[in-house]
Amino acid sequence: MKYTIILLAVAASILSFKGDHSERVDIHTVMQIKNEGFNNSKVLGTLFELTDVNGPRLTGSAGMKSAEVWAKNKLTEWGLANAAIEPWGGFGKGWEINKNYVAMTAPYYQALIACPKAWTPGTNGLVSGNAVLVKIDSVQDMAKYAGQLRGKIVVMGGMSTEVKPNFTADAKRYTDEELSKMLDWHNEESATNLSQKPKASAPAGRPGGNLRKMVDSFLYAEGATAVLSGGRGTMGTLFTSNGASRAWDAKPVLPEMEMGSEHLARLIRLLEVNKEVKIEMDTRTTFQTVDSIENNVIAEIPGTDKKLKSELVIIGAHMDSWHASTGTTDNATGVVVMMEAMRILKAIDIKPRRTIRIVLWSGEEQGLLGSRAYVKNHFADRLTMELKDDHKKVSAYYNLDNGAGKIRGIHLQSNDEVRNIFESWMEPFKDLGVTTATIRTTGSTDHISFDEVGIPGFQFIQDPLEYGSRTHHTNMDSYDRINGNDLMQASIIVASFVYNTAMRDEMIPRKSLPVIKK
Template sequence: MKIKLLYSCLLLAAAGSAFAQDTPDPAMVQKIREEGLNHSKVMDIAYHLTDASGPRLSGSPGLKRAQDWAVNELKTWGMVNAKREAWGKFGKGWEVQKNYVAMTAPYYHALIAIPKAWTPGTNGPIKGDVILVKADTLTDLDKYKGTLKGKVIIFDTKPGVERTFKADGIRYTDEQLDEMAKAKPQAPGAQRRGGPNSPQFTAMQKARALRAAINTFLQGESVGLVLTQARGSDGTVFTTNGASYADTAKAVSPELETSGEDFQRILRLVKAGEKVSIEADIKTQFFTDDLQGYNVVGEITGTDKKLKEQVVMIGGHLDSWHAATGATDNAAGSAVMLEVMRILKAVNFHPRRTIRIALWSSEEQGLFGSRGYVFNHFGDPKTMELKPEQSKVSAYYNLDNGSGKLRGIYLQGDSLAGPIFKAWLQPFKDLGAATVTISNTGSTDHVSFDAVGVPGFQFIQDPLDYGSRTHHSNQDTYDKLSEDDLKQAATIVASFVYNTSQRDDMIPRKELPKPQPTRN
């Protein structure tokens, strides 16, 4: 009986100690709140990453401008080891230098249209009649041989313009947040819908192969310009790439993603037998002098003799698409993380562990920047051969879901971190952040860390109009940023970073992932 009593006392003492180290310091929380909410620089940071830098497509001059500015600011704020760090080969840079297109017959109408990334320009002004090409198979193209030179090509691939009567911008309701908090852990090995063995994936691969073959045919026929209908409505154009960024990629024809309303007007006229003429002058430029990809990194050095070699990491991707200035995707997350570093310096914080920021590139092409960094520093997720640095990272916190306020955090299946994060969110209930969910969220850079067993987390954010209006679109501008939400986000993330850096123990880790099976 005495042994049981002693054991119970020891458990209570351990629990009390753990609770004590995860109870936020009220004085520091107040300092962080004061600086983050009342002396914020987050919108000035966002301005320099968007309006002042321009579009930040991977490998573009705009991305380098933003990276250079961020490195200089980190140095100005007193960070150490601030630099652009190469992660590996990316490919060609590209940017739009001129973009004019209009319908001139049967009457004049300026078109909303964006060059597809990594496609060429028109090599000067062109004028051409619009030809409707119908091709479900390669053999369907035979009838067009020798007839398309200098023409403007469209395809009848969509029935009309997407319409919705839902509000563009939304916030999570209390009921939705409660449902997140009650979520159950995902079953091990559960596969997402649409995986490589799914019918959807197979159909997509076939469609891509057909389009690649059509592109080769059109380029061989020397067409003047290709118009495709963009996803979106009300003048919003969601952009994509029309060619590969690889330095060995084949040449393609000039191609514009056109607003649904403009495209459908042209299509209706052509189908009705009207002569439709287009004039355009598109200039794009490729950059091949440096094919490397780069991330921005910088640090606040730890001060504890035992813990300073350990690291707390924060980040978000700095690259964007090219139709606008990538404000919500993801200048917002990058600005917040830069503001976190500024806040911690401004309150004269000297962390026990080293705090490192990383702003990734080429997230939009497949998390390449963060995956390259993880491979270079922490290990190979395919073989799970880990490097010594992997064991020294307490946690990585990511932000990449737009401009909405933080409502909590995804645990990414790390249940042991749940009680810790709940305690850290307590001081911010008045700011609307309290939800901790066991659920995973994917498709952004924390996944690269999770893949090698480093605790990687993404915060829950209000959606606003991220998915409906700004994500990858020509509407993704500084004007779509929510200042109060970004201030709130930076304040909460700064507190998380503070707590993680001061905690006696590192953030608990899940079981290491298994090596990925070799495919034959």
């Protein structure tokens, strides 16, 4: 169903307004943005190309390289200027999956839901062996397994074998009450944290930190064949990440598969009562043979104001993903929303006073690597706060990276001077659910790379949907988990914020520069 915009014939004098706040909003352009974003949207087709057609985009993989070329070509096709793939530096070993199979063959046959952990080797063909349960909670625990693991497939224990029914819905939208709590700086139960990325934790049954590295080395030295671990997800969902270092001098580890809870729990229950369990598996993974130089993708709508065109409004999202699915909600949705915002502005032929730039990042999942390198190369060094000339030219950076939900507001990132500005810009979109400008900060994604060097960097508040429960870093992060209307709405909000930032007489107010402690 199309969202129909009726453009009324109105006098030019009322095509903009000042609401309860001091910021002027161009309603005519807002209506153009809404019309293009709802009635001529390309966001679903763009998302399909990036996810289903291109596939997973782990940084350093062929899939990521392919996506970079695709994005550059798509932005060029839409008429954006200066589209480029810009290298930012060495990354280490690239890695990708070529084959993935594991099954239990005794006491009966059962195909198992599992995925290789990133940067772990493959089995180099079909292997089979008896499973053995290993529970290691301390260095001392390793001694009891010495000499017993050669040729065995290790099942990492330590997790509960009970998977309880879930009486809470996987998906949710923010209620008015939750959004209201975000406005309270002192509210300890603020819903703000719900809009942040879920925090990574060691999967059940796996020791964390330095102990994990010691366990990996021990299992390898003992001659085990492979490792089965994990257990965070339920009902066919498994969460995955890296299982080894991408560094060229990384210590060798065994092939390791991360599994869903129910299948791993079944193996553990059988082994705990001394039933013979046999496993067969065939995984193939490829490592880059040369150091992987990684890139960001850039394109622009050039500014037209003689005095302001050298200033920048930047939007971005990270294009890299994990490997168990197509990385749709983390973060193909953010990428295509930002791309669609640029397409909308180009389609309605705006003439921005400032230059509008989109940058699609790589290496976010490994620690904001692409955006931090970009900021260091162009604007400032976060470690020394040595500023480059262009640091003063960036009005604001806007980021999207919290799933597929529609935008409900924005984090002010402790910059209260922008409150009235942003609240004025949100006024025409209250009917689309955009109501909240919270002073609270949010982290864990690429706006931090700008904020930490004193450039205004902002992340939008999005409805969580199934992000934390079902899609973030899982094998279920696919095209099927999105809502097209939400993505259209988000594209329109971003396009409006970008347009308003590009057209203001003044730049967005800045916080004080961070102080580096020596």
